[in-house]
Amino acid sequence: MKVLDLRCAHGHGFEGWFASEDDYAHQQERGLVECPLCGDKSVHRLPSAPRLNLGATAPAEERRTANPPQPSPEAVTLQNMWVEAVKHVMERTEDVGERFPEEARKMHYGEAESRGIRGQATPEQRAELADEGIDVVTLPVPPSLKGPAH
Incomplete structure (x- = not known):
């Protein structure tokens, strides 16, 4: 079982549980993955590695893409x-x-x-x-x- 961190285009973060990476990709292709809060189907997967090796030498844009802003605890x-x-x-x-x-x-x-x-x-x-x-x-x-x- 794969638990993935997902976010819709409106910034709602949520977890998705899938049988495998392929299962996630297949459901995403068929438009079955949607935000449970607003129903938006424009959902993307967030990096879920415990640590990303993006040092100071990585371009700023690459660091922003790999580490998208997380909603504040208050927003959640x-x-x-x-x-x-x-x-x-x-x-x-x-x-x-x-x-x-x-x-x-x-x-x-x-x-x-x-x-x-x-x-x-x-x-x-x-x-x-x-x-x-x-x-x-x-x-x-x-x-x-x-x-x-x-």
């Missing part, structure tokens, strides 16, 4: 807290899917019992809800939380 903590907050919301709300605007209106006008809901709405539908005084919040959900765990 915030990323993890955001994922936990999204999980919290998903566990405590009912997914009404595309019926979201209709269900939100029913609750707002007293036609249905008030409860926590989530679902999909177009920008136009969100604007219409706001015009009616119905507050909604857009919450991006990482692809890894949308479906069943792998």
